[in-house]
Amino acid sequence: MKHIAIGILGAATLGLMASGASAATLDTVKAKGFIQCGVSTGLAGFSAPDDKGDWQGIDADFCRAVAAAVFGDGSKVKFTPLSAKERFTALQSGEIDILSRNTTWTINRDTALGLNFIGVTYYDGQGFMINAKKLPGVNSALQLSGAAVCVQSGTTTELNLADYFKANKMEYNPVVFEKLEEVNAAYDAGRCDVYTTDQSGLYGIRLTLGAPADHVVLPEIISKEPLGPAVRQGDDQWYHIVKWTYFALLQAEELGITKANVDEMKNSASPEIKRVLGQEADTKIGTDLGVSNDWVVNIVKAVGNYGEMFERNVGSGSPLKIARGINALWTKGGLQYAPPIR
């Protein structure tokens, strides 16, 4: 029901916004004093509230990084949990300033939906999870013909699932819910045999099930799921701030700037590190972007560099224990690559 409400709200907002009088996002964000960040309704490692009610995860931390760049304070973020169905309308209607919600970057979303993805904060792929105890003979997704498959509605996952089964001439029985928690509950209760979503998500969800050890993630990855934050079209300045926040996180990791050593690094002999951290004389890198010149320092102080963010939320420092894999820096054989900050 809620997505309808947001839909109507979105429609109403589009209707009642005085046309042409849209202020730049940066100005409205500065005026209200915080960034409104759209996150998931709870996906471990990406965006989920901890036992104190604070949002944790890569996606949540990314919004903190943007807040640090804009305000010099990573805590100036308010989070809006959104279902898969609600997320785009919420961004389109201006209810949120950034959508940082494990969302797959596709051409349709970049064009017809009026969004701008700023990059890929997590390279993912869609996988399948089954209860190995109940289905001992199954060890490949190609054996799943006839299965009931739980999936979240309104996602690329739902579309890839249909494509995959069709391409392999297999039958399946979709069991579709709007909210992640509903899908989790249905899978845990045995309403469906298979759970499909992004593989990182499967590892996170497995931890929340009744008996995590009974469930296995099948080896097949059936799609490319580049997950990244998105902003509205038509505001280049805001788009650049969010995009370069992401690049700054990568650049910091590449240069070895961490949360712990960022203050020492300011006095580094390396001209590149000094430039990135805004310590060059008469630098205009930050102010040209629309933020202060020590924006990278603020970002790293708030959330660390990309590698720290990854390890803390989904990597070795988290219960998920996901390896860096293709999410490693380009210097280490991965795909994460930032253009130079100069």
Add this chain to the structure above:
Amino acid sequence: MASQEVLREEPSRGSFINDPKIRGIFFQVLVVVLLVAGVWWIAHNVIDNLTRLRIASGFGFLKGRAGFDISESAIAYSSDSTYGRAILVGLINTLIVAIVGIITATIIGFVIGIGRLSQNWLIRKICTVYVEVFRNIPPLLVIFFWYSGVLAVLPAPRDSIGLPFGSFLNQRGFYFPRAVWGDGSWLIFVALLVGIAMAWFVARKARQRQMATGQQFPVFWTSTALIVGLPLLAYALSGFPLSFDYPKQSTFNLTGGFQVRPEFLSLYLALSCYTAAFIAEIVRAGIRGVSAGQTEAAGALGLRSGSILRLVVVPQAMRIVIPPLTSQYLNLTKNSSLAIAIGYPDLTATAGTVLNQTGQAVEGVVIMMVIYLAISLLTSLVMNWFNAKMALVER
């Protein structure tokens, strides 16, 4: 004559601002102008903002390939079908659950409503408890009760509960054998239609005879014989063309047969139980609305209590019952949009998915609103016609 006219027009000429007629017209025109301007302004802003935000607009997306599958569909649908067809599938699913829900709710409602007026203490109290329980719980909770409380705790497909006639019940739903009609089975359907037509004719003749002579004719038994007997005869004559496809155990689920999914079952049961509580109260009010004198007069004529209810009380009660019943039917139809909570692919769910996959929120919401409005207006139309037919014909 002339002086009178002058006198009559005098006050309005003094100040036409105070003329109630001119004033009335002025304010009505003002309201219409404001309304049109308001709608135009909103529509203009929507189009303007969509263009500015570079969001695609228009209804062309309905022809695009949907790409997602729907679990329940009464018409042919695959991921290759269009978005428009996906919405149609959702609409049909909404109509199915609304129609069977309305029928069941009406039956339960009438039984409970009449039961609340029973002379029997136990029946009366049970019916009261039913009404008070279901009327006072939000429908969403009733849906969750059936879905998570009753159907989800059934055994897994491997340990299905076997029921008579090769049916099974498990947490994936209710499975029963599907009839497979062979060659020549059209004869059976023709026989059934002929049987129904003849039964109707017999009933009509018997009624005319009773009106004319007072003699009764065993209509019920004759009709049953015609409606059941003729198709059976045809079945035998055409060489027993009917076979059954029984549900069987396979790797994941039961395959074959006909599956009623738990999403549909729980929505249907919840909506029926919930709305029946309201219908029961409407029926009770309708019956209490018929004056006791009618019952007493019918009793004085020598009618038995069942006949009094059927021939005297209910026909009069119907006139009170039908208008509020319409509202309950509309409520049930609209409440079916709560299906989204348990994943039944109704109109709201499928149109919502389309809305999300295409990102065209304005169009999606407009389509949903127009369809629900059309369903509701149509229901009202039918019920108004029924009401007019049942209304007291004054001579």
